Amino acid sequence: MPDFSFVISGFFIFRKYAIIQTGENMMKKNETAQKMMDFIARSPTSFHAIHNLKTSLLENGFCELLESKKWEIEAGKNYFVTRNNSALIAFKIPAADFRSFLITASHSDSPSFKVKENPEIKSLSCTVLNVEKYGGMLCAPWFDRPLSVAGRIAIAERDSGRVLLKQKLVNIDRDLLLIPNLAIHMNRDANSGTKYTVQNDMLPVLSLAGGTTLADIVAENAGIEKERISSADLFLYNRDRGTFWGADNEFIASPRLDDLECAYASAQAFIQAENPAGNATVLAVFDNEEVGSGTQQGADSTFLEHTLRRINSALGRDSEDYYTEIAQSFMVSADNAHAAHPHFADKADPVNRPALNNGIVIKFNAAQKYTTDAVSAAIFEAICKNADVPYQIFTNRSDIAGGSTLGNISTAHVSLKTVDIGLAQWAMHSPMESAGAKDVEYLVSALSEFYRTDVQTQE
Numbered sequence: 001m002p003d004f005s006f007v008i009s010g011f012f013i014f015r016k017y018a019i020i021q022t023g024e025n026m027m028k029k030n031e032t033a034q035k036m037m038d039f040i041a042r043s044p045t046s047f048h049a050i051h052n053l054k055t056s057l058l059e060n061g062f063c064e065l066l067e068s069k070k071w072e073i074e075a076g077k078n079y080f081v082t083r084n085n086s087a088l089i090a091f092k093i094p095a096a097d098f099r100s101f102l103i104t105a106s107h108s109d110s111p112s113f114k115v116k117e118n119p120e121i122k123s124l125s126c127t128v129l130n131v132e133k134y135g136g137m138l139c140a141p142w143f144d145r146p147l148s149v150a151g152r153i154a155i156a157e158r159d160s161g162r163v164l165l166k167q168k169l170v171n172i173d174r175d176l177l178l179i180p181n182l183a184i185h186m187n188r189d190a191n192s193g194t195k196y197t198v199q200n201d202m203l204p205v206l207s208l209a210g211g212t213t214l215a216d217i218v219a220e221n222a223g224i225e226k227e228r229i230s231s232a233d234l235f236l237y238n239r240d241r242g243t244f245w246g247a248d249n250e251f252i253a254s255p256r257l258d259d260l261e262c263a264y265a266s267a268q269a270f271i272q273a274e275n276p277a278g279n280a281t282v283l284a285v286f287d288n289e290e291v292g293s294g295t296q297q298g299a300d301s302t303f304l305e306h307t308l309r310r311i312n313s314a315l316g317r318d319s320e321d322y323y324t325e326i327a328q329s330f331m332v333s334a335d336n337a338h339a340a341h342p343h344f345a346d347k348a349d350p351v352n353r354p355a356l357n358n359g360i361v362i363k364f365n366a367a368q369k370y371t372t373d374a375v376s377a378a379i380f381e382a383i384c385k386n387a388d389v390p391y392q393i394f395t396n397r398s399d400i401a402g403g404s405t406l407g408n409i410s411t412a413h414v415s416l417k418t419v420d421i422g423l424a425q426w427a428m429h430s431p432m433e434s435a436g437a438k439d440v441e442y443l444v445s446a447l448s449e450f451y452r453t454d455v456q457t458q459e
């Protein structure tokens, strides 16, 4: 009898355990994270990311302005402008005079390999593509996974004394390329630290020699004759789609979380939030952060400054108005952050160790590679509290230099109070990065609250 009773209670314990494990809450996938990963899947390059952001702004009634045309803008309306088709600034003009700009900045590009001019090289029986690094990536995880090519092509139509330039997006939406590893039998040291040379070790295989050329494939995808393509900006991308993982679907893994996770969340917040105090809200997504931002469409360009000045002058305000607006404005520089790694706890600061699903990371650095200071941190923390969103702190270990981001670069052109934030992630700059499934939603909430806030500082 005692044995029987044990079996019965054991049975019930087992039943209860099984129900908990398959219960809806435990297995539920975060919807915002799913939508964000869908956006990333549709955005293999910065050109595609900006195209997708532009589409969603148009769907939400925003009007497109061109940098090359005079701006006629009206109070109470919403606009956006793009530069190079790879960076975008959108803004909402309040109905009455505004006092300040509330700006988020993120970036559209991620580390990858750029396809060089004349890319095909014959190697033994194969054709491989000549590529070079774009940004500082982890090389090893690019091996042995299906890759493809996306970007834009340029078509220069000309007749005497005149050139008409057209551009077209391309995305070869199939498993096209792969960079095969060398077998362990031919490199017994492969697991003891390997140095990769892109030119020797990392050129992706396209075909058996004599097969279809990349130019043929790109032309077919673009729907034009090969001879009409003048030039192209093409990048490799990982074909894996973002996915939930972990015992309770608490993690996500996706290509390009840095920084499309922040770009997506900033755009969602910007579109949905209205500023009741009548301040102008601005969404800035720059390109080329991964190569130092020093391009026409990077954070180290005139794009933001010219856009803000043009808003001002189109509304009939003078330069004195501009200076007083900037002095009262606030920027959130949103770029992903390092979570402490369970295998490498000693790489993190002993105290300030961000964790996945623990909310927005506020980044500090004494050398001001992150712009955060006591004032901008206090403002952003108050915004997180108003939004009921958790936040946490990142600092580098004092003997590790760490990275830099957008805020400190942009401030050379438009100098204003800025906080550097991001979402915690592992494996930054891998073609498959991991983050917390709940954090994207936290960022949408915190940035929506930011866009709704009247930020006032007393000097």
Ligand code: ZN
Pocket (backbone or CB within 6 Å): 107, 258, 259, 289, 335, 336
């Ligand atoms: Zn980044």
